Amino acid sequence: MNKDLKFVRNIGISAHIDSGKTTLTERILFYTQRIHAIHEVRGKDGVGATMDSMELERERGITIQSAATYCSWKDIDINIIDTPGHVDFTVEVERALRVLDGAILVLCSVGGVQSQSITVDRQMTRYNVPRIAFINKCDRTGANPERVVRQLREKLNLNAVMLQIPIGLESDLEGVVDLVTMKAVYFEGEQGRDIRYDEIPAALLDQAKAKREEMLDAVSMFSDELMEAMLEEGDIPEALIREAIRKGTLSLKLAPVMVGSAYKNKGIQLLLDGVEKYLPCPTDVENIALDIDNNEAEIKVSNNTADPLVALAFKLEDGRYGQLTYVRTYQGEVKKGEFITNTRTGKKVKVGRLVRMHANEMEEIEEAGSGDIIALFGVECASGDTFCGGNINWSMTSMHIPAPVISLAIKPKDNKAQDNISKALNRFCKEDPTFKSFVDHETGETIISGMGELHLDVYIERMKREYKAEVEVGAPRVAYRETITQRAEFDYTHKKQTGGSGQFGRVGGYLEPLEEGVYEFVDDIVGGSIPREFISSCDKGFSASMDKGLLTGAPITGVRCVINDGGYHTVDSSDMAFQQAAKGAFKEGYRKASPIIMEPIMKVAVEGPSEFQGAIMGSLNQRRGVIVGTSEEGAYTVVEAELPLGEMFGYSTILRSLTQGKAEFSMEFSAYKQVPKGVAEQLIKEYEASKKN
């Protein structure tokens, strides 16, 4: 590993599903000589692409877990995180983006900026990730890179500037014109390995000149020197242009656009040059840690190898040889055999094996410097933990983790499966913070919850394949919530005299809606009507009541519990008695506080040919959807709507049949909102019935 951070790039490859990013990664690994043969995603050779290491990923042709890999291009060491394209797996994308310095946003030259590209771009903006756009699949029928550039500007508000134009399109794609060098570039020989530079074809010269002007105009905004050179109308040094592009890209004010076709082996080497020239090295990016010992004051990490280690565990995998922890180092060094401290637990752990990951193969290394992405073996930690060396106690900024919105009940098919399910769930929960599991004590069912149907589907498949655990799966259930809508008083006395010492506690006060947050307890007791030692008992009792609403048994959110009165008995009052009194008081107040049921509302975007717009809108409307709007661009339409998650189960099948398979949709959680009266009554009825059984 090269020690100079100038020669390191930590990049991600993100895009909409089916834009060809796994194929692109495969080509990158091939040209950087990390692999010696190209396997297609759905290839006939049955090998699958290198980055799709999980069996399931290979079968479905989608990337589920982002595998980290490492390669070298010219003088540069590149760590690549391949990220999933489906919206259900966005936590993977977000975690990858958190540790990356730059990214390639892959776009399909036919599909253009699709819904997932918008989600991914929003995530990149959130984490300030400079990006290069790569318009892939220029060999496909209907390829239109110019349209994609327009969409980058209009839909993503990116200052997208083409650095290349294609030579031919669709089946005539021959190569690209590099607008910086003003040379035609062809990719010849076996698998496009040999690059031939030539004069720009006469037919393209005018277009190339015009596009170069456009590019220089945009890029010169970032370099006074370049602007002066342009005004002098002499030859403009290539280095000056590249420097300006790099400056614009790093400031997130410019998105250079490159074109090609990964499948046809065209344009990939130039994209790698682009990664080298325009994407940041670790020292170009400012990363902030929180100093735990100093009231979480923000501190800029130094990137200096000589400083104490700061590293973030951003991904875990349970493998055959124990837990594999993917780590990004921000400063200092991590060495085999050294002790490092997990700042969350305060525990010191010894670094056993240190490896550099290449999909599911690994390479043992002795040490890793600042800015590197590596994996540790046998280090016990959770995803998002920070490791420090020396005497510092820092934590990298916490990651944005969305709450699960859908759950499923699973039941083992046999006894053997029972043990394996526990092991599997343990591992999945540790690896993926958006995946949760728990046992419903009333029904005895194991409940898993996550970000969408496909998300849970994948874990059920993994249980089957990796843990040999066959499970019966219940119907998907929406994660409802309950809350209150008005203030209500309570005054409850818990009294029990059943021989021996009795129980006595009286709690008075009120509940009121809490605008932000889940639960708040306020102690307004004056004059000692409840002794101090029992105040926390009241808090415990109220807090426990929040777990299960009285309408449907769903968790309660947004309640402030205020106590301002009470009573006690010198002998019979106890911690338990006041916990019970608080539970009774909560019940009393809750019924009077006009409780409501809330459901997750999803932001849904359906894309498809304009001819199906009416059908798409109709299908959304039937599902209690509010159509926010439609965007129509030529033959293509995007319908945006907000729908209850409960109405979206099975929608993909319906959409396929409505649109001859030509439309697709993505959805993400938007907010919790009150369910309509009719639905609420039905849910309450179902809950009552389930309690009786």
Next chain:
Amino acid sequence: MGYEPLVKQNPLRVLKLTGNDKKMGLIMARAGLGKTALLVQIALDTILRGNRVLHISIGENLDKTKLWYDDMLQAILQECPVAKPHELIDMVRQHRMIMTFKEAAFDRSRLEERLNDLIQQNIFTPDCVVIDGFDFTATDHAKLEDIKNLMESLRLQTWFSATSHRDDTRVSPTGVPAPCHEFDDLFEIVVLLKSYQDHIELEILRDSGKKAEGSSHLRLDPATMLVRQED
């Protein structure tokens, strides 16, 4: 609805929006003076009166159009707070639909197809349609009249916006500037936003299909883009 005070306080009542059902209105101004802001306020006023609005944005994207509504609604709520702003925001969301088109993708037949999609499937039945960004330089009287007939047959009040240009001095006899000077008879009401040194004034050029007399006494507040009555 419970938002009567907001409707009553709205200076836009001068435009007599409730009395113009099935008619077409036009907002004209030079670029950047606040045509979209005014259209959105007309749409919001219509919504607050319990009606539904289809906002057609030509050449603009969905997010930007949504943002106009969010911003204008926030400005209105800051001036006239209501007890439950979330309910009002929800109500606006449910009574408004936005359709965006690329310039080349919008024409009368596409409009009719989309309106039929919405109305016949009972997806969204608008009472008012605002069309922002329509290119009047690329249309003629017959085409526009055709759109007017369509909207009248569907009993829809329609508001357009049009950009006038400093260097084009043509005007209709009723004072409607180019590029709409030849279409003024198709509009029941035409409002021109005029920029003065420290304010923007709403001048009513046509009212009830005739040349308007006198001043509207309305201004656009340059800070919030809200319509205000002159003191």
